[in-house]
Amino acid sequence: MHKQLITTSTNQYNVFVGNGIIENLADYLPKEYQNIMIITDSIVHELYTEDVRKYLPQSAQVSVSVVPAGENSKSIEQYYHLLTEAIKNNLDRKSLIVALGGGVIGDLAGFVAATYMRGIDFVQVPTTILAHDSSVGGKVAINHPEGKNLIGNFYPPQAVIFDTDTLKTLPNIEKRSGYAEVIKHGFISNEAFLEDVLETDITTDIPPMKLNDHLQKGIAVKADIVEKDEKEANIRKFLNFGHTLGHAIESELGYGNITHGEAVAIGMLFAIEVSEATYRISLPYQAYYHWLSANQYPLSLPPLSVQNLINRMKKDKKSENAMVQMVLLKEVGSPVTETISDQDLTNLLDNFLGKLGSE
Amino acid sequence: MHKQLITTSTNQYNVFVGNGIIENLADYLPKEYQNIMIITDSIVHELYTEDVRKYLPQSAQVSVSVVPAGENSKSIEQYYHLLTEAIKNNLDRKSLIVALGGGVIGDLAGFVAATYMRGIDFVQVPTTILAHDSSVGGKVAINHPEGKNLIGNFYPPQAVIFDTDTLKTLPNIEKRSGYAEVIKHGFISNEAFLEDVLETDITTDIPPMKLNDHLQKGIAVKADIVEKDEKEANIRKFLNFGHTLGHAIESELGYGNITHGEAVAIGMLFAIEVSEATYRISLPYQAYYHWLSANQYPLSLPPLSVQNLINRMKKDKKSENAMVQMVLLKEVGSPVTETISDQDLTNLLDNFLGKLGSE
Numbered sequence: 001m002h003k004q005l006i007t008t009s010t011n012q013y014n015v016f017v018g019n020g021i022i023e024n025l026a027d028y029l030p031k032e033y034q035n036i037m038i039i040t041d042s043i044v045h046e047l048y049t050e051d052v053r054k055y056l057p058q059s060a061q062v063s064v065s066v067v068p069a070g071e072n073s074k075s076i077e078q079y080y081h082l083l084t085e086a087i088k089n090n091l092d093r094k095s096l097i098v099a100l101g102g103g104v105i106g107d108l109a110g111f112v113a114a115t116y117m118r119g120i121d122f123v124q125v126p127t128t129i130l131a132h133d134s135s136v137g138g139k140v141a142i143n144h145p146e147g148k149n150l151i152g153n154f155y156p157p158q159a160v161i162f163d164t165d166t167l168k169t170l171p172n173i174e175k176r177s178g179y180a181e182v183i184k185h186g187f188i189s190n191e192a193f194l195e196d197v198l199e200t201d202i203t204t205d206i207p208p209m210k211l212n213d214h215l216q217k218g219i220a221v222k223a224d225i226v227e228k229d230e231k232e233a234n235i236r237k238f239l240n241f242g243h244t245l246g247h248a249i250e251s252e253l254g255y256g257n258i259t260h261g262e263a264v265a266i267g268m269l270f271a272i273e274v275s276e277a278t279y280r281i282s283l284p285y286q287a288y289y290h291w292l293s294a295n296q297y298p299l300s301l302p303p304l305s306v307q308n309l310i311n312r313m314k315k316d317k318k319s320e321n322a323m324v325q326m327v328l329l330k331e332v333g334s335p336v337t338e339t340i341s342d343q344d345l346t347n348l349l350d351n352f353l354g355k356l357g358s359e
Numbered sequence: 360m361h362k363q364l365i366t367t368s369t370n371q372y373n374v375f376v377g378n379g380i381i382e383n384l385a386d387y388l389p390k391e392y393q394n395i396m397i398i399t400d401s402i403v404h405e406l407y408t409e410d411v412r413k414y415l416p417q418s419a420q421v422s423v424s425v426v427p428a429g430e431n432s433k434s435i436e437q438y439y440h441l442l443t444e445a446i447k448n449n450l451d452r453k454s455l456i457v458a459l460g461g462g463v464i465g466d467l468a469g470f471v472a473a474t475y476m477r478g479i480d481f482v483q484v485p486t487t488i489l490a491h492d493s494s495v496g497g498k499v500a501i502n503h504p505e506g507k508n509l510i511g512n513f514y515p516p517q518a519v520i521f522d523t524d525t526l527k528t529l530p531n532i533e534k535r536s537g538y539a540e541v542i543k544h545g546f547i548s549n550e551a552f553l554e555d556v557l558e559t560d561i562t563t564d565i566p567p568m569k570l571n572d573h574l575q576k577g578i579a580v581k582a583d584i585v586e587k588d589e590k591e592a593n594i595r596k597f598l599n600f601g602h603t604l605g606h607a608i609e610s611e612l613g614y615g616n617i618t619h620g621e622a623v624a625i626g627m628l629f630a631i632e633v634s635e636a637t638y639r640i641s642l643p644y645q646a647y648y649h650w651l652s653a654n655q656y657p658l659s660l661p662p663l664s665v666q667n668l669i670n671r672m673k674k675d676k677k678s679e680n681a682m683v684q685m686v687l688l689k690e691v692g693s694p695v696t697e698t699i700s701d702q703d704l705t706n707l708l709d710n711f712l713g714k715l716g717s718e
Binding site for chain 2: 009010076080083084087090092114115116117118119139141144146147149150151152153154231232314315322
């Protein structure tokens with residue numbers, strides 16, 4: 001079991017990563033709780049709720065709320081439903097919410113915890129590769145039809161308990177989605193990590209040692225950044241590498257029609273191309289394109305309107321004064337933020353979408 | 360103009376109190392904003408929106424969102440509607456929300472600001488006496504049908520700009536509601552302040568010097584407590600003197616059928632009686648009852664079920680492990696929190712409601 005301590009402006013919490021560690025769940029809780037509500041989705045519920053229940057302290061009253069699997073559950077309706085459930089289950093300020101699932105559950109259950117009675121404790125129990133990213137750093141949110149994560153808080157968990165045995169049941173589409181964030185952590189941190197990921201075939205069983213190593217490294221990159229800039233005043237923006245276009249594609253296609261990671265994977269490809277054009281440098285565009293292709297990432301998209309995408313990029317939380325900001329790379333491991341004019345963006349995006357899928 | 364600096368865990372902000380100070384609104388903003396959204400209610404809108412617009416920086420783009428006056432606007436529907444308005448108005452992370460109105464608007468607009476893009480700046484421009492309390496301390500929230508303020512955050516404003524000229528148009532029912540919190544600040548802080556309020560007739564025009572003095576003293580009491588305990592881990596609970604029963608009465612009668620302050624006024628009367636019975640002491644119950652009566656506070660209520668009230672008191676955010684906690688007084692200026700057994704509470708409340716209105 002690997003443990004990493006993360007310091008925020010309001011608390012400190014540990015991220016535990018390892019195979020089979022769910023058995024020690026009770027030991028990883030930072031204090032005693034008398035009333036615990038597990039929030040999970042319909043798929044994870046079938047697989048893991050009983051285990052989690054079994055390993056929670058036996059003295060606690062435990063309830064379970066299940067929402068439909070998928071991004072559509074990050075809605076105002078599900079959020080309000082879960083708050084109502086928390087009231088019905090008599091949760092008070094000393095109670096605990098367990099977010100059992102992937103990024104959708106972490107974001108949704110975390111926002112419920114952040115706002116129920118102005119904030120109660122919650123722990124993240126991630127069950128996807130993608131959640132190595134979303135479970136760390138304290139961002140919680142729900143979506144608005146006009147944009148992803150537009151409604152939320154900065155609200156750190158009390159612990160992240162990441163049993164990597166749960167990843168064995170992940171379908172390939174979820175592995176792809178998660179590995180987009182893993183490789184992002186490589187792009188913005190260091191070449192060796194990036195190259196190790198680029199050499200990994202994620203379409204077959206990834207050796208547990210290698211998978212755990214990638215997840216720990218990804219978490220370390222993220223932890224290092226969020227400790228320095230919890231509220232995203234400056235360097236935390238680097239974590240949005242690939243996300244400006246990624247979010248726009250995701251919401252333009254409709255949540256659920258492309259996974260978060262697959263959309264971000266394309267967003268990163270675009271960010272690399274923009275970086276190369278802006279700084280007149282060479283980045284591993286081809287090696288990355290090849291890895292995406294070999295691992296069956298979707299690289300041809302339905303026809304998309306450049307103007308619609310740009311309008312959505314402007315609604316991104318990172319945009320300022322109606323100008324699009326993107327995270328670019330000066331080299332692997334050296335991210336920067338740049339404001340891009342509408343004219344440049346239109347040309348670059350038009351060109352990128354035109355050739356995408358035809359390479 | 361009187362200015363008080365308040366330090367929180369995340370920022371510092373000033374509370375400005377004075378007659379006619381809205382004219383200097385632009386000077387009181389802590390920084391420049393390019394996009395400003397005023398949130399107000401239908402009554403305040405008619406009276407003050409144009410003034411506020413006039414005194415905001417002329418370089419800013421300003422939009423106005425109006426919600427119906429009254430507690431019912433602290434709903435999930437209005438909250439979501441305002442978030443949608445913020446998106447439509449292109450507010451970004453550097454934009455400002457102005458909460459123009461009483462406690463309902465401050466709580467609602469504050470929660471919108473706290474959660475829009477994970478938190479943007481907001482300032483409070485209170486227009487009621489009650490809001491001298493609610494605008495300070497960073498509590499923002501909306502209601503759930505099962506309980507008041509069950510959904511919210513701790514999220515301090517960037518400034519509170521309290522132009523006491525706006526209080527001249529307040530109807531008596533709003534003066535009563537507001538003065539309940541003023542006298543609460545007297546009860547929990549010091550005898551001299553309490554006695555000064557007990558000598559004040561609030562059914563006629565209160566001399567501006569006296570009113571401003573009471574508001575500044577009330578704000579000072581609150582500021583002192585919230586600076587020491589922002590997140591309500593301990594002494595901030597004292598500010599809930601009268602609120603455990605007050606909130607229960609308010610929600611049992613239905614929001615809007617009794618004002619917040621009037622319900623709290625009765626809650627304080629009950630808390631005083633419980634204090635006297637618990638500690639075998641004498642408190643100014645009669646003087647307070649006389650002041651309530653002279654100032655036309657409602658002292659007879661429609662028939663209420665003791666069991667329903669207790670169930671609601673247990674849903675209060677201050678309750679722990681399904682036991683009711685109340686703030687009591689050991690003497691004026693010395694509040695304490697006590698856990699009350701269901702049996703004691705039933706007897707005390709039954710007795711209190713029985714004699715209420717018949718004194």
